[in-house]
Amino acid sequence: MDDPRAIVAAKRDGRELSDGELEGFVRDYTRGEISDALAAAFLMACLLRGLDERETLGLTRAMVGSGDTISFSGLGSPTVDKHSTGGVADGVTLLFAPLAAAVGLAVAKLSGRGLGHTGGTLDKLASIPGLRTDLTSEEIRSQVAEVGCAVAAQSPNLVPADGVLYALRDATATVPSIPLIAASVMSKKLAVETDLIVLDVKAGSGAFMKTPDEARELAERCLALAVGWGRNASAAVTDMSQPLGEAVGNALDVAEAVSILRGEQGGRLRELAVLFAAGALERTRGMSGEDALGQAAAAIDDGTALDRFRAMVQAQGGDPRVADDPWSVLPKAPLREPLLAERDGVLAAVRAEEIGLAAVALGAGRVRKGDSVDPAVGIVVRPKIGDRLTSGDPIGEIHARDRDAAAEAGRRVLAAMDVADGPVDPPPLVHVWI
Numbered sequence: 001m002d003d004p005r006a007i008v009a010a011k012r013d014g015r016e017l018s019d020g021e022l023e024g025f026v027r028d029y030t031r032g033e034i035s036d037a038l039a040a041a042f043l044m045a046c047l048l049r050g051l052d053e054r055e056t057l058g059l060t061r062a063m064v065g066s067g068d069t070i071s072f073s074g075l076g077s078p079t080v081d082k083h084s085t086g087g088v089a090d091g092v093t094l095l096f097a098p099l100a101a102a103v104g105l106a107v108a109k110l111s112g113r114g115l116g117h118t119g120g121t122l123d124k125l126a127s128i129p130g131l132r133t134d135l136t137s138e139e140i141r142s143q144v145a146e147v148g149c150a151v152a153a154q155s156p157n158l159v160p161a162d163g164v165l166y167a168l169r170d171a172t173a174t175v176p177s178i179p180l181i182a183a184s185v186m187s188k189k190l191a192v193e194t195d196l197i198v199l200d201v202k203a204g205s206g207a208f209m210k211t212p213d214e215a216r217e218l219a220e221r222c223l224a225l226a227v228g229w230g231r232n233a234s235a236a237v238t239d240m241s242q243p244l245g246e247a248v249g250n251a252l253d254v255a256e257a258v259s260i261l262r263g264e265q266g267g268r269l270r271e272l273a274v275l276f277a278a279g280a281l282e283r284t285r286g287m288s289g290e291d292a293l294g295q296a297a298a299a300i301d302d303g304t305a306l307d308r309f310r311a312m313v314q315a316q317g318g319d320p321r322v323a324d325d326p327w328s329v330l331p332k333a334p335l336r337e338p339l340l341a342e343r344d345g346v347l348a349a350v351r352a353e354e355i356g357l358a359a360v361a362l363g364a365g366r367v368r369k370g371d372s373v374d375p376a377v378g379i380v381v382r383p384k385i386g387d388r389l390t391s392g393d394p395i396g397e398i399h400a401r402d403r404d405a406a407a408e409a410g411r412r413v414l415a416a417m418d419v420a421d422g423p424v425d426p427p428p429l430v431h432v433w434i
Contacts, residue, residue, distance in 0.1 A: 004034050004042075011045040019058040026062035030161045036168060043165070043174040051179035056221065057228050059179070063187035066161035067154075070108065070137045071193045075145055077106040078284035079194040082276060083185050085218065086118035088206035088356040089243035089381075093121045093151065094257035095273035098308035100280055101148030102299035108144050109151045110158060110188040112166050113373075117206070117356030119253060119365070122153050127251040127330055127375035131318030140192075147311045154188065162187045170366060176208045178218045186225040189233075196284055197226055197233035198276055203431060204241030206352025212237050212431040219434050234283060237431040238272060242350040242385050245269035248359040249378015251330040252399065258326045261306040268384065268429055270300070275430065331376040333399035337406040339381070339413060341389040348385065348420035355379060358412040362400050377401060379413060386426035389419060 007025045011017055029039045051059060072079045082096050097107045111133070113120035122133050135143070135152040143150040154163035162184050169175050169184075189197045199222055202208070203215035219235040226233035245267065247256040259265040260273075277299075278292035287295070299305045310323035322329040359365060363374030380396040383389060396413070400406035 047177040089245040102304040107149040199235035202240035207240035339396035345419035351416040354416040
């Protein structure tokens with residue numbers, strides 16, 4: 001490319017970019033031949049000016065083409081890849097991968113790290129001592145064949161362009177762009193040649209898409225990319241008007257996932273993971289909805305899904321004892337402060353993004369590109385919209401390094417929760433399947 005600044009200027013001025021221009025810019029940035037500053041300007045121009053469907057497909061092809069692809073032909077089981085667009089206390093992937101493996105599907109997933117106020121699956125898994133996510137293509141294929149599931153990172157050989165752009169978006173306030181999110185999500189999905197792509201597109205205060213209509217637009221843009229690639233995909237627009245689970249952190253998220261897999265905890269997080277596993281069974285094996293739901297729930301109740309989780313952790317070098325006694329393995333914050341309800345009433349609304357940001361401020365996420373993440377800190381918030389609260393009752397905990405940080409996080413969490421006097425209907429878990 002002669003002068004990459006011309007590409008940035010063209011998009012800044014609203015011109016459509018050609019496939020060649022997109023490919024050249026992505027290639028050169030991935031190779032380190034374009035500075036972070038210029039790439040950040042490119043991302044901001046894309047966010048402000050937008051990318052049409054052709055440009056989004058071109059960007060996605062350039063990102064996939066920056067590395068290798070993985071084929072899973074000959075496994076003997078339907079292969080599935082699942083992705084969430086990000087939220088607060090969203091541990092679905094930690095549950096879905098072993099759960100789907102337990103019901104006879106093969107799950108190969110390339111995940112990312114946290115973006116903005118949202119938690120990343122890789123950051124959560126990294127809290128398990130010894131666990132590797134930097135798997136080679138052959139290691140992913142071998143593990144899926146043996147264990148039934150693998151969750152790995154982009155690598156120098158697997159969608160490396162998304163790895164570097166993903167980190168830069170997080171650090172430059174260019175996350176909430178539908179074309180950039182779609183290209184990022186689908187580049188990881190399309191680089192792994194599975195039989196089915198399942199998309200969980202979040203909508204609400206804790207998501208990048210604040211309304212179901214915006215989330216549906218993103219889902220349809222992602223599905224259009226799958227169609228353009230000739231791939232089978234489905235999507236659900238799901239609720240993120242409040243934290244999905246109870247844990248907002250990294251080690252805390254893992255401990256919650258284990259509690260659910262052990263049958264010790266129910267709630268919306270478990271319900272959504274079961275729905276996605278059942279949907280994958282319906283679409284790959286032609287099962288009825290009722291039978292698929294029953295089989296997915298049974299895999300948690302009989303311990304099969306927990307066994308797959310343990311095997312996945314061990315295969316990736318992690319300490320398998322995390323599946324039996326999480327807190328004997330996971331890092332713990334030195335301070336655990338109770339979170340107490342401030343007044344009587346019914347929880348009416350939650351600004352989930354603010355809770356996510358409070359966790360980031362504790363160290364559970366990144367403020368700048370390259371920041372380290374503290375796996376031990378985070379927030380637990382137990383009540384859901386529609387639940388009755390009593391003043392002074394414990395409703396969660398703050399896990400922090402010092403009392404000042406804990407006090408500030410507690411203040412932010414309580415300020416993000418609106419309490420009403422009368423009854424409040426909880427939001428639907430799934431807005432629409434596409």
